[in-house]
Amino acid sequence: MIEVNDIKKKFGRKQVLNGVSFTAEKGKITCIIGINGVGKTTIMNAIMNLTPLNGGQILMNGESIGKQSYEQITFIPDAIIMQPNMTIAESMQFMTDFYDSWNQERATELLDFFKLQESEKINNLSKGNRAKVNLLLGLALDVDYLLMDEPFSGIDIFSREQIAEVFTSHLVEDRGVIITTHEINDIEHLIDKAVLLDEGKVLTEFNSEEVRETEGKSVVDVMREVYQQ
Amino acid sequence: MKRYWRLIAVILLVVLTIGTFYIQSAIAANGLQDITVEKVSGNEDEMEPVTISGSYMLGNAMDESVQVDVEGTTYGSEQSFFKRFRNGFFHERILQLQQAHRNFMRGKGGSISSYMETADTLAYANVINQTMPGRGEIKFDIAVLDKKNDETTSFTVPVPNRAMYAQVQVQDVQMTDDELHVMTRNYPRDGGEEAHLYRFDIPDQDITGDDTMISGDIQESERTYFNMVTDSDETASHDDVIFKKTTRTSGLDDDQNSGAEQPAQDVTNNYIIYDPETEETRSLELPESLVDQDILDRDNTTLYFGSQQQIVQYDLETEQITSEIEVPTSYEETEKLGSITRIKNDKAYMLTRNQQAPRRLLVLDLTSGNTLFEGKIKLDEPVGQDASLHFYELSVE
């Protein structure tokens, strides 16, 4: 379980996160929802220890994130994080070199699934294909938790469908996923838990399935209620 | 492994090249000349206390210090880094003092003329705070070590009338009983030069006197210079101070003559002797034959004059020539640079410096006039077109 406890972050005078708390469980998809600039990416960076916090703490299975955690948790930002002049094959080689948790079989599977050519240079790929490479490099790691930052932003409709498909496949199953988005539609039916953020705070946190079943509301319905108050 | 070829290649390149370079430079000949003193006549044992220092220049860019003694040739680059580092900052005589009196010598700089050593005293005087501007007042830094009970007295005193002087250089240090004498050359801000003798009372740790011994003067038609006659052993003890005073009188400075040859100059030399005890200055009445000769060296009692042909000893007390010794004709001095002569233990050590002719080293017995040793500086091969070998120091232990 990933526990985010009362984290605070300031950029200059702007308090971006002002005591955010939530949990994400293994085997569930947790979605952090909020308009742009609300600090979704900052939360991701903070979980990965890529930015210092002004308060609060983040634990994974009861421990703070250190270098060994990167074999158990990985982050897929919305920008590609490989050397752009590398080919897909070289990127995969890089991952093999440095991660014990790299699963080559699954990587090959993903390559087929996304219909990517190993010999292509990342530089020459379309935006959609770059996002796919990014997903591939993250998903092929045998990690317990996956963090995805806006996986659908700026990507064509066909790629979106393909990416969305991944979530229902065995490629994700069993793992804990934290995903941020400001366009909930594509994945509304996939998520288990929604965390609504505004002005540096968690407005509400709910189990989307429960809400659907007991109150008959979709995530978007809840969002509308919450944000329009 | 194949993927790591770049790392392996760079490491191999670096280790092999740099390793080979340093191993090779450690074992291979460095291309520098082996310089030896080859015996022509006499007893080689006389070479024992002699060290010749010089520099070997190649292509007017490479400058390699070299020392030749009875053991052979040592080039600066052949010494270990630590030895070069330890020795590089000080005069050899100061290094000796540092080894013998490590604690006393700590924090003391200056040149070798700042020191005086006798059997039971080591004295030091320097003028500090004048190299860096804005460092505060210039002052004397005085320290005296009583060797017998290993006691050090040290203090600093401002230089009297310091505002008047642009610079004060210590030229010699002497000591009588409890009084320390510091001979300096002062450069007043308004021009000229002065030789001062400052007296210090060591037990009282204070300055007690400031005598101007002599001063130089520059006027339109007459220029007076003075130079202290120094002992080649600058730490030696003397009773009096001797100056060579040179006066140049130029002929009429007629403007119409300018552009033509320099007007003839009259140069007169005379020697001034200053007795610190009586604070008196008198002229040394030298025989005519000696006045224009060069002084090779001095010690407490004797002045040594020399020319190509002879060495003349002049007793300071009796003011008489006590001996005249002929220099063997094989010792030819046909150069501008002149030779180097050192007098020590009643022997004269002489070295010619002319690069063209083979250089010679001569050891003469000053009492008998006999040649004890004559040697020829021998090189493996003649120095190349753009190379040169200069000797600048002859030191005798």
Next chain:
Amino acid sequence: MNRFLKLVNFELNRFMNIYLVLIALTVIVQAAGVIVTANAYMDKANQAINEEMLSAAQFIEQYGAMSFLDFARGLWFTGPIAVCAAALLFYIFMIWYRDWLGKNTFIYRLLMLPTARLNVYLAKATSIVLMVLGLVSVQLIILPLENSVLKWMVPADFRTDMTVGQIVKWDYLSILVPQSFTEFILYYGAGFMAVSVLFTAILFERSFKWKGIFLGIGYAAISAIIMLSPLLATAFMDHYYLYPLETFGLEVGLGLILTALTLWMGHYLLTKKITV
């Protein structure tokens, strides 16, 4: 192979193209230079002998014999070295900033590697030092070749021969290739220290942005003052009590402490303060 060496290899790969260009530039320009310089000298000699009716000996007396240093002083030789030095100096900064700049923020990947972040730092520093030493090695390899070319082009009467050992004692070459192995270790140890101080200064900037620039400059300035403190002591104190070898020991000690402190500070910034 452990992750540190893999990282060093990776960092070398990333600069390898430019690095090979630098090596090629050095070799080609210096080779051309030695030929041009030797030719120019011989042309001058031939002209003087044929037109001014000088003898070879007179010519040498007037203009001097040609030595390797006549070439080494010229732009043909020093130019490529200066370019290489400037490129590597620039790359000390770029080796970090390239990971942050542009759309592809590779720093995410580097910081998320399952290895101590200090390894990323050390790998970058090691590759810089290796690349400097690599260029020095290339220079050491081509020096004797250039020396041979010179001997081959200029008749013996017109030249002063120098060994490679003598050539590298000249001016700045004696800093690149120190006289003894002890000095080699000292010089390049100091170089490593300087690189790490710059790295830590860069990480200050990366961690604290605008404020970090001042912190970084301040850190570098304090480091410089610490290393120069014995020298400053000689300038500002009436007495400087240490002997040269003691000062040397003090400098080595200060250098080791400062390097350790700098690495620790780099480690601290990378794990606690860095922002992607």
